Amino acid sequence: MKRFTFVLGIWLVICCSICSVSHAEESITPERIQQLFPKATVIGEKQADYPVYPVYQLQELLGYAFQSNDLVELPGFSGDRINLLIGIDVQGNIVGIDILHHHEPIFLHGLGPEPMLKFLDQYIGQNVSNRVIVDSASNDTNPNDNTVHVDGVTKATVSVIVMSDTVLLSALQVARNKLTGFASAPAATAKQDNYEPLTTAQLLEKGYLKAWQISRETFENALGSDLDDYPTETFDTDFNDTFTVYYAYLNSPLIGRNLLGEDAFNRLQSMLKPNEQAFMVMSEGYFSYLDADFKPGTVPSQVSLTQNELPFAMRDLNFFSFEPQALEGDLAATEDLQLFAVNTQSGFNPSVPMQLNLNIEVAKNHLIKQQAQFSSDYALPEALFDIAEVEVMEEPQPAWVRVWKMRWHTITILVLSLITVTAIFAFQHKLSANQALFRKVRWGFMFFTLFFIGWYAQGQLSIVNIYPILQSFINGFDLQVYLMDPVLFILWLYVFISLFIVGRGIFCGWLCPFGALQEMVGWVAKRFRIRQYKISFSLHRRLWWIKYAILIGLAATSYYSLSAAEVLSEVEPFKTAITLHFVRYWPFVLYTLVLLGLGLFINKFYCRYVCPLGAGLAVLGYFHKFEWLTRRKECGKPCTMCYHKCDIKAITPEGKVDYNECVQCLECIVYYNNDDLCPPLKKAKKTKRAKPDIADSLATEVK
Incomplete structure (x- = not known):
C-alpha cells in the first residue's frame, strides 16, 4: 500500500508538470491577424468607436478582425468564456478563426485540440447571414438555401454549441455595425411613386430643400473674432456678408429628381447600397462647409448629421467625379456641391427630425486655432415615406435550451x-x-x-x-x-x-x-x-x-x-x-x-x-x-457476518453502518431479510421449529 501511495504521488507530480503548459489568454498581434488575411498589407489599430481591427490591401478594405470576448458573453462548459480571434471580409464571409483562450476540459486534457480546430474550420467561408446547425454535415442536402449543417464533436456537444454561438453572434454584430447590407431594413423607406414637378422655390417653401443662412455677425460671435483677423484665404469676405448652406434629402423622387434631374437621380439610385440614404449639401458665401483638405469619397470633418442626439457620419459618394456639378431648376451649383450617404444600420431614420451640424475649425495663425459649432433643424413629412413596423429580431434560444x-x-x-x-x-x-x-x-x-x-x-x-x-x-x-x-x-x-x-x-x-x-x-x-x-x-x-x-x-x-x-x-x-x-x-x-x-x-x-x-x-x-439500512441488536455482538461480508468495509466490527463510506449496495439488507443467511434469523427459525417438537413429545408422555 505504501508503494501505491508513492506511485500516486509520482502521478500527481507528473500532472503538475503538465500544468506548466500555459492556457492563459494569448494577445492579439498583427502577425496573428495576418494569418487570417494573408493578402493584407496594412493592419489598422483597434478602432475607438467599435472593437474591430480594419485590415487593408494597400488602400482597399479587406475586412475586419475582432476578438469575440469584446462582443459576446457566452460561458462554456467549464464556466469560462471561449475567446476567439475572428476575421470577416467586406462581404460578411468568415475568413479565419484563431483560438485566443479556452478552458474546455474535454479539449485541454481529453480529446486534445485537433477536434476543436477541425470543428472551427467548418465555419471558414461561411457567410454570417447563414443559419448554421450543429448536427451532421450530411444533413446539408440543399446547397441553395442559407441553412448550413456542420459536424459536431461527440462527447463535446456543449462546448461546440457554445463555440458556434460565439463565432456567429460576434461576427453578425460586426457585420451589422460595420458592413453594408447586413443591417435591419430602415423603419422608413422613401416612396418611389411619389413625384410631381416642383420648382426650387416650391422645394424651399415645403421645407424639402433647406437654405440655412449664417450671417457674418453670427459667425464672428461664435468664433470670438472678426473675420478680417484671419488669413485672407480663410474667408472670402468680398463675396457678401452671408454664408448659406443648401441641403436636402434625395431618396424621395419628389426631392431628389426635382433637384438632380431624372438621369442623375436614376444614377444616384443605382449607386446607393441597401439601406443607404442620400443627402445633397453645398454652400455659397464667404465660407465653404468643406474642410480645405477634403478628399472625395471620404467623410468630411466639418459636416455631420445628428438624430436623437446621436451623430451619424456622412460619406461622400464621389458622385461628380466624372460628371459636372450641376442641378436642375434655377438653383446654381457651387464648387463644393457634394452628395453624401448615411447608412441606416446604426438606427438613422429619415422620417424622424434631424439636425445638420457644422463643426468649424479655422486657424487664426500658426499657433492658434478657433472653433465654432452651428446646427440646423431638418424634418420631412411622413407622407414621403412608407413607414414599416420596427422588426423585432427574434432572440436566439440560449444554448442550454437547444441542448x-x-x-x-x-x-x-x-x-x-x-x-x-x-x-x-x-x-x-x-x-x-x-x-x-x-x-x-x-x-x-x-x-x-x-x-x-x-x-x-x-x-x-x-x-x-x-x-x-x-x-x-x-x-x-x-x-x-x-x-x-x-x-x-x-x-x-x-x-x-x-x-x-x-x-x-x-x-x-x-x-x-x-x-x-x-x-x-x-x-x-x-x-x-x-x-x-x-x-x-x-x-x-x-x-x-x-x-x-x-x-x-x-x-x-x-x-x-x-x-x-x-x-x-x-x-x-x-x-x-x-x-x-x-x-x-x-x-x-x-x-x-x-x-x-x-x-x-x-x-x-x-x-x-x-x-x-x-x-x-x-x-x-x-x-x-435518515439511516435506513436497518440493524438488529445482535449486529456486531455476537453476529459479525455483515462486517465480514461487506466488501468495502463500510460496516464496523461493532455492526454499525458508516454512511460516509457506504455505497448502499444493499447487500447487507439481503442478509438482513434472509433467514437462511442471517445468523440471528437462522437461530430464531431453528428455535421456532424446535418448539412444536417439544410440545408433541409432552403430549405423547401424557397419554
Whole structure:
C-alpha cells in the first residue's frame, strides 16, 4: 500500500508538470491577424468607436478582425468564456478563426485540440447571414438555401454549441455595425411613386430643400473674432456678408429628381447600397462647409448629421467625379456641391427630425486655432415615406435550451431510471427478500449505469464539475453554466437532494459509471476466485484519508489555478474509462487499468481510498437525515457476518453502518431479510421449529 501511495504521488507530480503548459489568454498581434488575411498589407489599430481591427490591401478594405470576448458573453462548459480571434471580409464571409483562450476540459486534457480546430474550420467561408446547425454535415442536402449543417464533436456537444454561438453572434454584430447590407431594413423607406414637378422655390417653401443662412455677425460671435483677423484665404469676405448652406434629402423622387434631374437621380439610385440614404449639401458665401483638405469619397470633418442626439457620419459618394456639378431648376451649383450617404444600420431614420451640424475649425495663425459649432433643424413629412413596423429580431434560444431539446430522449430515459432507483430504495426490504430477483435487478442496473449513463449519455460526475461551484464564490453564480449539460445537471440535482436524505451511497453505489465498472471487476474476481487481499480495519481507516487529502489539495489548487486543478483531476480515471472509452494516450490508459487491476484484489480499491469525488460527497452526505439500512441488536455482538461480508468495509466490527463510506449496495439488507443467511434469523427459525417438537413429545408422555 505504501508503494501505491508513492506511485500516486509520482502521478500527481507528473500532472503538475503538465500544468506548466500555459492556457492563459494569448494577445492579439498583427502577425496573428495576418494569418487570417494573408493578402493584407496594412493592419489598422483597434478602432475607438467599435472593437474591430480594419485590415487593408494597400488602400482597399479587406475586412475586419475582432476578438469575440469584446462582443459576446457566452460561458462554456467549464464556466469560462471561449475567446476567439475572428476575421470577416467586406462581404460578411468568415475568413479565419484563431483560438485566443479556452478552458474546455474535454479539449485541454481529453480529446486534445485537433477536434476543436477541425470543428472551427467548418465555419471558414461561411457567410454570417447563414443559419448554421450543429448536427451532421450530411444533413446539408440543399446547397441553395442559407441553412448550413456542420459536424459536431461527440462527447463535446456543449462546448461546440457554445463555440458556434460565439463565432456567429460576434461576427453578425460586426457585420451589422460595420458592413453594408447586413443591417435591419430602415423603419422608413422613401416612396418611389411619389413625384410631381416642383420648382426650387416650391422645394424651399415645403421645407424639402433647406437654405440655412449664417450671417457674418453670427459667425464672428461664435468664433470670438472678426473675420478680417484671419488669413485672407480663410474667408472670402468680398463675396457678401452671408454664408448659406443648401441641403436636402434625395431618396424621395419628389426631392431628389426635382433637384438632380431624372438621369442623375436614376444614377444616384443605382449607386446607393441597401439601406443607404442620400443627402445633397453645398454652400455659397464667404465660407465653404468643406474642410480645405477634403478628399472625395471620404467623410468630411466639418459636416455631420445628428438624430436623437446621436451623430451619424456622412460619406461622400464621389458622385461628380466624372460628371459636372450641376442641378436642375434655377438653383446654381457651387464648387463644393457634394452628395453624401448615411447608412441606416446604426438606427438613422429619415422620417424622424434631424439636425445638420457644422463643426468649424479655422486657424487664426500658426499657433492658434478657433472653433465654432452651428446646427440646423431638418424634418420631412411622413407622407414621403412608407413607414414599416420596427422588426423585432427574434432572440436566439440560449444554448442550454437547444441542448435540452436535442437530448430529450436521453433526458427521458435518465429521469425514468432515477425514478426506478428511488423505487428500489423505497421498497428495498421487499425486493431484497427475494435474493435471486434482487441480484438480477442489481446487475441489470449496473450494466445500465455503465453503458447508458456512462458511455452513451456521458453522465459521469467528476470533481471537475465541482470547480465552477467553488469559483462561483469568487466570480458569482451563473445557473447557465450548470444547465449546459442536462444529464449532468439532472444527476447532480438528484444526487444533491439524496445526499441530505440518505448520504452519498445512491450515487456511488448505483449511478456512478466507473463505480459500476469496478463492481463488474469485483464480479470477475469472485467468478474466477481471485484471492482478495485482506486489509485490517485499522489500516482501512487510515487509508480513508488519502482521498480526503486529494480532495483538499484539488479544491485549494482550483482557487490558485483552474487549469492546474483540471490537470491534477486526472487522478480520476473517469475521463479515460468513461468519457473517452479508453481511446487515449497510453499513460492515462495504463493508470486506469492499474486502478481496475487493483480492484481484482481489493474490492473497489479506487472508490475506497483514492476518489476525491466520493470524499466530497461524503463530506456533504455527513449531514443526511435518515439511516435506513436497518440493524438488529445482535449486529456486531455476537453476529459479525455483515462486517465480514461487506466488501468495502463500510460496516464496523461493532455492526454499525458508516454512511460516509457506504455505497448502499444493499447487500447487507439481503442478509438482513434472509433467514437462511442471517445468523440471528437462522437461530430464531431453528428455535421456532424446535418448539412444536417439544410440545408433541409432552403430549405423547401424557397419554
